[in-house]
Amino acid sequence: MFFTGTGLSAESGIPTYRGQGGIWNQYNYEDYACQRAFDAHPEKVWEFHEVRRDHIKRCPVNDGHKIIVEIEKHAPETVIVTQNIDGMHQRAGARNVIELHGSLWRARCPREGRAFDIPDVPMSTLKCECGAYMRPDIVWFEDPMNRESIDEAVTAISQCDIIITIGTSGMVFPAAQLPFFAVQKGIPSMEINLERTLLSNIYQYHLQGAASEILQNLWPDYSSRK
Numbered sequence: 001m002f003f004t005g006t007g008l009s010a011e012s013g014i015p016t017y018r019g020q021g022g023i024w025n026q027y028n029y030e031d032y033a034c035q036r037a038f039d040a041h042p043e044k045v046w047e048f049h050e051v052r053r054d055h056i057k058r059c060p061v062n063d064g065h066k067i068i069v070e071i072e073k074h075a076p077e078t079v080i081v082t083q084n085i086d087g088m089h090q091r092a093g094a095r096n097v098i099e100l101h102g103s104l105w106r107a108r109c110p111r112e113g114r115a116f117d118i119p120d121v122p123m124s125t126l127k128c129e130c131g132a133y134m135r136p137d138i139v140w141f142e143d144p145m146n147r148e149s150i151d152e153a154v155t156a157i158s159q160c161d162i163i164i165t166i167g168t169s170g171m172v173f174p175a176a177q178l179p180f181f182a183v184q185k186g187i188p189s190m191e192i193n194l195e196r197t198l199l200s201n202i203y204q205y206h207l208q209g210a211a212s213e214i215l216q217n218l219w220p221d222y223s224s225r226k
């Protein structure tokens with residue numbers, strides 16, 4: 001089981017939300033990342049997300065994403081629970097991905113809940129048949145989480161053989177609580193992060209450093225095949 005956050009994609013050049021260079025240091029989420037902002041100014045909110053989409057499209061998948069795919073090929077029962085909305089796991093070739101916070105590559109009707117893949121189309125003015133503006137299919141501030149994804153993640157995490165958490169600050173709830181479902185059962189656990197986090201103490205192992213480097217050490221087959 002891999003439980004991943006923005007730190008894994010940071011090495012691809014995708015900014016995190018918090019910390020140095022974080023998006024919320026430059027923008028106010030109340031203007032760009034909540035349903036209220038979207039209801040008031042849908043074009044402005046879509047423009048903000050189109051800039052993110054455009055940037056992510058130009059970012060390559062990194063060794064960390066690729067090693068996880070290799071491990072999944074070796075152990076097909078591997079599950080990846082991610083907080084990332086960038087679709088990088090799938091782009092690297094991962095199959096078994098649970099997206100807790102949705103995806104920037106889908107749009108959803110806020111009234112009817114229907115979601116559509118939108119990999120290439122700028123969606124700024126797209127409306128649903130019901131007349132509502134389609135919004136990004138991601139979890140914004142003040143949004144409820146997707147119940148189905150949470151249930152799926154809890155089941156997978158509670159039953160895994162080992163949980164490896166990568167590049168997450170553990171500050172976004174309820175996602176941050178999920179590793180506890182494994183840890184409380186005594187399932188082997190490991191955290192990989194550039195620094196210690198609020199949750200480092202719950203893990204059996206804390207490996208400090210860049211995700212791709214540490215994963216290469218854990219999976220040396222990858223380096224020799226590169």
Ligand code: NAD
Pocket residue numbers: 004005006007008009010011014015016017018019083084085086087101166167168169170171172192193194195197209210211212
């Ligand atoms: P966060 O921004 O709160 O924390 C990032 C963590 O990654 C930090 O603990 C940092 O020390 C660590 N980190 C940074 N670079 C690293 C590296 N190279 N190797 C290992 N660790 C590294 O991220 P979060 O905990 O994932 O929460 C942010 C929320 O914002 C998520 O819910 C997510 O939905 C959303 N978000 C997603 C993206 C994306 O999809 N790429 C980008 C920004 C924000």
